[in-house]
Amino acid sequence: MTRLANPTPLFLDRRGTLLDAGQIYVGVAGSDPELSPIAVFWDKERTIEALQPLRTLGGVIVNGRSPAFVYTAAADYSMRVRDADSNEVSYVPSSVDAAGDDLYQPKDSDLTAIAALTTTEFGRQLLTLANAAALRDATGIPNSLPIAGGTMTGNVGRQGAGTHLYHMNPAYTSGRVFGPEYTTDPTTQPGDIWFKPNG
Structure with a gap:
C-alpha cells in the first residue's frame, strides 16, 4: 500500500493563502537571487531552461498554466518569493537550511561533536547494543539505584x-x-x- 503525497511544495502569500501570480527568483547561495541568478530548468536533464522569475498559480510553480517541477545544477541556492504586487513574501539565503538538510541538529559545536560520534565505528556499535544494561557496560555509566528498594553501602553525601x-x-x-x-x-x-x- 502506498500513501499518496503532494509531490509539489506549496507557496503561500503573506496572509497564508495560496500564492497566485507569484514571482520566484533563484540565485547563488548567500546572495540576492535577483542580482545573482542561476540557471533553472523544466527538465531533469537540464535542457529546457526556465525563465525567471518563475510564476505561481494556486500556490505551485507553473510552466504556462500547468504545475511543474524546476531543476538546477547547483547543490545550494538562494530563493526569494514575491507576490503579484512584487512585495517580498520570503527570502532564504541557502536551500540546504530551507530544505532542513542539516536542521535536524542545532548548530552548536558541542552537539555537532556528539553527533559526529555516531559516525565512528564506536558510535555505530552503541546503536546496536541489546539494552540499557549493555549500553551502561560499554560506556562505563554506573548502575542507578532501583526505583523500588535496593541495597547500598558506605555514607551518602548530599549537595544543596x-x-x-x-x-x-x-x-x-x-x-x-x-x-x-x-x-x-x-x-x-x-x-x-x-x-x-x-x-
Whole structure:
C-alpha cells in the first residue's frame, strides 16, 4: 500500500493563502537571487531552461498554466518569493537550511561533536547494543539505584540545601540529621538528632 503525497511544495502569500501570480527568483547561495541568478530548468536533464522569475498559480510553480517541477545544477541556492504586487513574501539565503538538510541538529559545536560520534565505528556499535544494561557496560555509566528498594553501602553525601542523614557506620544502624553546612560528623554541634535502633 502506498500513501499518496503532494509531490509539489506549496507557496503561500503573506496572509497564508495560496500564492497566485507569484514571482520566484533563484540565485547563488548567500546572495540576492535577483542580482545573482542561476540557471533553472523544466527538465531533469537540464535542457529546457526556465525563465525567471518563475510564476505561481494556486500556490505551485507553473510552466504556462500547468504545475511543474524546476531543476538546477547547483547543490545550494538562494530563493526569494514575491507576490503579484512584487512585495517580498520570503527570502532564504541557502536551500540546504530551507530544505532542513542539516536542521535536524542545532548548530552548536558541542552537539555537532556528539553527533559526529555516531559516525565512528564506536558510535555505530552503541546503536546496536541489546539494552540499557549493555549500553551502561560499554560506556562505563554506573548502575542507578532501583526505583523500588535496593541495597547500598558506605555514607551518602548530599549537595544543596536542606537536611540529610549522616550515618555512623556502613550498616546504617545509626545516624544523625544535620544541615548542609556541616561537612563532617556533627557530634559537637548543638541540636543534633540521634537515631539509634531499639534494643
